Amino acid sequence: MTKTCQQHGSRSSGPCSPNSGIKFLFFLLFIFFIAPPNHLAAASEESGDGHEGNYSQGVKRGERLFYGLVAGKFEGNACADCHNTVEIDTFNWNPNAWEIAHKYKEKSTEEFTQVVMSPPGRTMSVVHESFDLNESEIGLIKEFLDHFEEKGLAKQKPVINKILLFLLLGVLLTWIVLDVIFFKKVKRKWILGVLFIGALGWQIQLLYDAGTSLGRQHNYEPDQPIKFSHLVHAEENKIDCKYCHHTSEQSQTAGFPEVELCMNCHIIVREGTYSGKHEINKLVAAHEAGDPIEWVRVHNLQDHVFFSHAQHVKIGKIDCQTCHGPVEEMNRVRQVSDLSMGWCVNCHRDTEVQFFDNGFYEKYEELHRKMKAGEIDRVTAEMVGGTDCSKCHY
Ligand code: HEC
Ligand code: HEC
Ligand code: HEC
Ligand code: HEC
Ligand code: HEC
Ligand code: HEC
Structure with a gap:
């Protein structure tokens, strides 16, 4: 490095200025990434x-x-x-x-x-x-x-600030362009090329992430007021999803179990293997005070979208996991699907409905005739209206 500098010393005013420029930018990037633990x-x-x-x-x-x-x-x-x-x-x-x-x-x-x-x-x-x-x-x-x-607990510092990172990449890009056109200080042009493509790609990725995540919460995984674990209940103790989410077959919402339902078991079970008494004590306290538990919602569709669990679980016979992922492996629920319109519509295009022996579909006489005549060999959710705007939007 130093050697290159000396060779081209006549062109640069300060000591090694082109390289120190790169070094400075890397130094800035470094500061943003290596925050102290x-x-x-x-x-x-x-x-x-x-x-x-x-x-x-x-x-x-x-x-x-x-x-x-x-x-x-x-x-x-x-x-x-x-x-x-x-x-x-x-x-x-x-x-x-x-x-x-x-x-x-x-x-x-x-x-x-x-x-x-x-x-x-x-x-x-x-x-x-x-x-x-x-x-x-x-x-x-x-x-x-x-x-x-x-x-209170010390706040976690955001590891990198996305806006600053974006601006910094902008500075890097500008500097590269200026160097190519005016300064011409970096000899190895391929380095500039690689840096340029990398920085631009990164900026585009940042913009894309910001644009597509508007109002959506893919991978959202909030803390809950009580550390209720699906792994402990649905997997280790084999409790059926519908025992707790008992409205999922007849109503729009799957719902959250009421404190009394938890107490069916926890009137006896007062200590957990992982959390001891601490978490179950909170449940018992809520029960004694007659307070509900304020669970934090993980999945949130926008208000203008209509979605019904009964429609999918009872009529569509779709497993919870198809949409929610392996909840029984999670200590803390995480949103697995992005709940975008594309996610709903793509599944409606691809998924065959359980057309026969299903009272719900008896009214679709035309489709039954076509099936019998062999004109079609399957009925998808789309064919029964699953992509009509009005089915999902109020
Ligand atoms: C013992 C009761 C119980 C059982 C069994 C149970 N759940 Fe839950 N479930 C809860 C409680 C309580 C919450 C709210 C706290 C949380 O998010 O962990 C919840 C939350 C959820 C959520 C997140 C909802 C949201 O958007 O906030 C999903 C999805 C879910 N359960 C699916 C399932 C599935 C799938 C099964 C079966 C594999 C299942 N649950 C079994 C009690 C139960
Ligand atoms: C076709 C996809 C799909 C299937 C299948 C499905 N869910 Fe959901 N679930 C969703 C969506 C979408 C939401 C968000 C609803 C909203 O925000 O209004 C949701 C929300 C929830 C919630 C939050 C509370 C509520 O009712 O809004 C729970 C709990 C839940 N689901 C549990 C279950 C369980 C248990 C099953 C299986 C018996 C199941 N889900 C099957 C898509 C599905
Ligand atoms: C069908 C019985 C049953 C129901 C209903 C039930 N639990 Fe449990 N729960 C258990 C069992 C069994 C354990 C495991 C105890 C152990 O680890 O020995 C447990 C453990 C726990 C633990 C401690 C986990 C650990 O290992 O530290 C918490 C917290 C808990 N349950 C909360 C709840 C809440 C909140 C509800 C209601 C939404 C609920 N439970 C409903 C049976 C149940
Ligand atoms: C190996 C992990 C571990 C270490 C180390 C540990 N604790 Fe704990 N502590 C726990 C767990 C788990 C519980 C909850 C147990 C229960 O409620 O049955 C707990 C509970 C407590 C509670 C009671 C909470 C309640 O609900 O009443 C206090 C107070 C406490 N710890 C203080 C301390 C102090 C002080 C130290 C250090 C001298 C310490 N702990 C070290 C794991 C730990
Ligand atoms: C895993 C596949 C799958 C996903 C994901 C899914 N659906 Fe469905 N949906 C189906 C199937 C299969 C049917 C047809 C069975 C039925 O009518 O219940 C259906 C039916 C419907 C219907 C009834 C259509 C009619 O003909 O009356 C509505 C409304 C609906 N879905 C809304 C949604 C919304 C909103 C989302 C996204 C938030 C969604 N669905 C995500 C599989 C899915
Ligand atoms: C299967 C269900 C479904 C069908 C059918 C459907 N949508 Fe949507 N739509 C959704 C969901 C879910 C969202 C929310 C997506 C999000 O949060 O990004 C949405 C969002 C939208 C939005 C707002 C975008 C935004 O970012 O909030 C518009 C506009 C829209 N849909 C128009 C339509 C039109 C027009 C049709 C008919 C061609 C249609 N939708 C059919 C489920 C559906």
């Missing part, structure tokens, strides 16, 4: 001397204990390894740090110590087994958690 960022933020007045010595020591930064206190995981202090986008069975902080904020240190050191229930006695903490240290941890409760 979140938990480290959060931890260093925490331990930096507080601008907050009440950040006492005790809170700091409690924090170090919670993160496992004090030697010899934990054989295995430290508290923060299980009870995350940063918002995460993966699924975690353990309650997060804010949840436990909030639950014990108003409770006494004795009660807190009791729960951590002589845990009730079989799950917690396994996960809380290997701590070497004395009472005053647990008190310090509680002090830290009380403080933490006010701040």
